[in-house]
Amino acid sequence: MIMEQQHLKKEIGLFAALATVMGTVIGGGVFFKVATVVQATQSASLTLLVWLLGGLLTLAAGLTVTELAAAIPKTGGAVKYIEYTYGKLPAFLLGWAQMIVYFPANIAALSIIFGTQWVALLHWSNSAIVPVAIVAGASITGLNFLGAKVGARVQSLGLIFKLIPIALIMVVGLFAPAHVTFAWTALISPQQTSFWSAFSAGLVATMFAYDGWLGVGAIAGEMKNPKRDLPLAIGGGLLAITIIYVLINLVFVRTLPIADLAGNLNAAADASMKIFCDLGGKLVTVGILISVYGAINGYTMTGMRVPFAMAEEDALPFSHLFKRLSPHTSVPYFAGSVQFLIALIMMLLGSFDLLTDMLVFVMWGFSVALFVAVFILRRREPDMDRPYRVPGYPIVPAIAMIGGVFILVVTAITQPLLAVIGIVLTAIGVPVYLWNERRK
Template identity: 30%
Template structure:
């Protein structure tokens, strides 16, 4: 039985007004691209090197990426079923509210909108700024702009942090002008970044400087099963974000048909892309050269295309992280909106723009909080902040 909304009960918003406040403007293709776009960030360019260090077997590393994709697909089917049953904006908050009641939903929702979603968005934005500084070095996080004294310590603000905050602000403003237009733009950006990511295996396989070492399958380590588990941690982080489409379920057109298809095609497409990219790494360089390499994509592309390869990777990371945050900003606002409608978050987050039918209160408020977080610390500090809460 649906949980009652205090705002509806108090007459602040009527049931009919709530039902028609957001527009179901997200069709199948933009929905699928939201699944893909919110997953492909920077992890695919960075994680394979540490994975090989723990699990020195190309076959098992590829198996880990395949297993992670199948797990994401299974999770997507679960969320598709829940989203079809409860086609409302809010995602996991709505599911927990229906299953376990308002207390669990309240605790989860506040953790998501205060820490996990805006903190993750801030971290990805700082990652975008770092990649952008490859082209404009004066705008890196290493360039300090000011130091603000605080009652406890100081706050240092760099040029890169300002760029990160501006990118979030721009994406939030772009999301104001209707979910249909925003989702279509996100779909185009995601399509471009998928093409850019797929260029890595296409180029490396075309050049084919090295034959992948697929044997021995079982690596010469003391505990191969434990090593596979360590590799899976990195894989699951790289697949993180596929569930965020559920936050916008209330704006998906024909959710009973669209959500299952979007989750299935999105997660399976991600699996294919991730496996192909890793095949490209193994074709470009031997395992010894990839092991422990923090910038594995840059090293692989440099090996086959020289300095131009590094430039292509930097541009791809910029596009990838920006596209990732386009989907994340949408997810943050819908989580805050759903909580506000139930009276569990600030009332301004329940406001819907009369013309564009987007939750502009939640969009702007939570974007401001994400911007504040970008100015509060480094990428590593923001990542730790999110992982501690998650």
Template identity: 30%
Template sequence: MSKLLRTINSRTAIALVVGTVIGSGVFMKPSLMLGQLGSPWLLLSVWVVAGLVTIFGALSNAEVASLYPETGGPFIFFQKMYGKTFAFLYGWAAFAVINTAGNASIAYICAEYTNYFIALPRFDAITEKAIRFYIPFIGYVFPLANAGVKALTILLILILTAINYRTVHGGGALQRFLTALKALAILLLIGGIFTSGKGSFTHLAQLVDRNFEMSYIGAYMAALSGAFWAYDGWNNINTVAGEIKDPQRNIPKSLLLGLGACMVIYLLLNLAYIYVLPAEQMKQSSFVASDTAEMVWGAIGGSLITLMVIFSTFGSLNANIFATARLTFSLGEESKWFSHAAKVQPDYKTPGNALWLNAIWASAMVISGSFDMLTDMLIFVSWFFYGMGGLGLFILRWKKPDLPRVYKVPGYPIIPAIFVLFTALYLVTTLYTDIANYRAGNVPIINSLLGVLITLVGLPVYWLSRR
């Protein structure tokens, strides 16, 4: 069988980390998170806590990635840790929930921000709710809701899939350009806001009413879910490990530098929002980045920042499409039902079938869900597997102590233990909060349980595909 080639250098690897991580979350979630927490100071603390926990998890995964630098990343890791059944379940979850829902939600925000310039068509409220599907014990989905945004979302997915289908070099070069453009625009935004004098740090002391009546621990975990979404995508660098030059050196380097830069940028961006917008106004904002820029520079500033968000999410979508297809490619090598996805495109040397399979399923996710549903569902499932990856580091240290480790996670066993324990607390609290909100009528669907349900479908798929 043809193999994917090691053509990704360290600059592209770092661009992939930053490009996949900085996408839509930091431009959409802060308003919702402030409404959950009620305090700007708590909002800033969430970004720091989520960043540190993510870095702890990334450093733990980097040790495993340096041991097995192969295309498919976590799919290969879980085979070594827990066996083929669990690895397939992860591969299925990545295809059916984590990666495709992630791509769908990023593209959704890119299309949503287009509404700032062009009013995309949508049905009236009655028509949007005319067709609905009920999932037992989970809730309702409305496929006709926000139809214009969904149509543009699907078009964006198809365009970038076509580009990555034809070339690895072209996709990597596009990613480096988009990441550089994104970083420059964000730095100009932050610098321009703090030097404008059109704000006040007294906004940090303002409190707002919280959206839901939940405990402070539940609210903090709900806000962490939004921050984790904004940091999500860091694990994608492991899925292209088989195409990275000198992976033992470049994977840990790209994760540490990339995530460190993202945490600083997120903290400064949120501080900039708070500096310009009074807390109550920020809570009510649908386009917090654009509204912030408009307060400082007027309508032109709002338009420029909206363009920045569109380019940012476009770049993040490209990086995610590029990386996530590699995991579907590896899944195809282990399952006869997905064997078509494991074929390398002979002319372009890309995982062509895996790319298009992901695009089709991501488009179906777009039609069925909303932005918040997609992100909450995929974050819950992905963090379960992130936690299992951190736990698996202890298993590999015990099962294979003699393997040569070019890179070892610093602070072992404390750093990976903190990551695993925090992940367990986050999952339990999130599940409890989601169920409580659904029973109180605050949300139409239990997003975390929907993700779990789709993931568990992978078990009969695995058993039947092996017969």
């Protein structure tokens, strides 16, 4: 059998795609990022504001890029949109950045979070964190090797079970008597000297919690009806996530004082202990485990299909290996194996947060290019088949573009070394691309 002539099976429906959006985005960030956001804002009302604006910005970005996803429903997602608009080199650099660092770094970081919470729940030694993380990442990769349908089912089940503890915290916490009162109009606290510095740092901090939606377009080629379902999955999923994030953070600021939230990675567990007593901490830990496991699955499922799509066009060194599919499940097993190997190295080295933050910066650079691509294609190809058009054009794409530029500028000013390293790692893809072109 010539495996290179196989095709990915169209097995993913609307609910599985919606679960992929929500399951990939809702990971550890909903529990851990409250500490970073409150550390920056030092204000309950400003904290809620940046979570709301972060969600609306992400929603504008998702609605904008969905126009490209519906018009160009190809496996590979954003890589294909960039290639269609700008050419092969920019598309290769996006795929390179996703393949080498972005997806593996997220898988590694989330696996370590899983290991950390597992050890805390069972009171194991901290030396078990990395082995548990490796088992978590390896098990998810193995499940995805069983087929796209299995990976999608894991995502759907993970979404259902992860939303249960989140829903309990929101519903019980919102109706329970408030332990802390705050003024909705008090956006700035005495601890903050500048509203804009607090606002910008808080808004940028939320972006990791909202990250993950861009890669969902990578499964378009395996969706039963991508032109109809992909816009619904991305738009509906991101709107629901925004509501969830704002409400759960409202519970946190009603339950614990700002001083107890700022910089406290156990803030979610501490808040739940007040709401549910002793059972609360364990409940949240189990919820985090399920949530993070589902997020790892989302990054694994979408990530392995990026190098596969690039290899189909012989855009990678050793493309003949990356585009190999399992003869029984039609899964790009070699691409998935390489992805896990890179993630494994990152787990052992330990620079997860730095790599993730760096690639969030790089990904938003490409995201801005995607927002601009909507304007370019509207002018260049007015008769292009667009089953979905971004609502509120050109205002919504402009909001996404301005917000993306804001994130890039703030990151470059506050973390210049991180931004430079991210750009350099991405730029390494240029000689790789040129070498591969000469080889061909």
